[in-house]
Amino acid sequence: MQCPKCGFEQEEGGAECARCGVIFARLAELAEGEEGLYRPAPKPPAEPAFRWQELLFEEAGELTPAKFWGRAALFAVLVVWGGRLAFSSLASNRVGESFLHLVNLPFHEAGHVIFGFLGDFLHTLGGTLGQLLIPAICLGTLLLRQRDPFGASVALWWLGENFLDIGPYVADARAGRLMLLGGVTGRDAPGYHDWENLLGRLHLLDWDERLGALSYNFGRLVMLAALLWAAELLSRQWRELRRSQAGD
Helix, strand or coil: CECCCCCCECCCCCCECCCCCCEHHHHHHHHHHHHHHCCCCCCCCCCCCCCHHHHHHCCCCCCCHHHHHHHHHHHHHHHHHHHHHHCCCCCCCCHHHCHHHHHHHHHHHHHHHHHHHHCHHHHHHHHHHHHHHHHHHHHHHHHHHCCCHHHHHHHHHHHHHHHHHHHHHHHCCCCCCCEECCCEECCCCCCCCHHHHHHHHCCCHHHHHHHHHHHHHHHHHHHHHHHHHHHHHHHHHHHHHHHHHHHC
């Protein structure tokens, strides 16, 4: 056999090396200990996969009765107000005569300014983009950063309402009957109507009423989805509130 330490060849069965005197059993114990020192560390447990349910239905912060009932009251307002707007016809332009139209209008005009640096086409489209981007940004901020899914559902409702607001404007591209900012209509001031310009450039003027109806109906669906989301949140929070009160 060969000594593991010095390599000296010697007879089998010896307890120690005839040259260096190392004890074979002790050397074997040391070798086993060194192997143990270099064993790979166990892998950390895998982090649980991200779940959309947590994002959509679990929020940061404490739920209090005041917060819940405030949300319930706001939900009732959105149901009634949204219903009045969503069940009105495209031709009636009820949404354009509502208070929310005055809220959306500054964002529409700001969009013209912000996107105006990107060329004439985007300057014209920027008004519509502006009034859609603001509620979309609110939605993303409330959901991803603030972890406030109920607030995000309200922002989604507002986004849907903006699609309602845009619908009659798109549908009016050829007729030019709607009163625009400045006290004129599209007929009174050719080239002043955003969607007359946009659809004209795209050779889609004949599609104005269909595109307007598409925006209007899409807004209805978005508002409905927002209300269903908010209703599910309130249902979960009501059960949580009752459990916490029962525990007290």
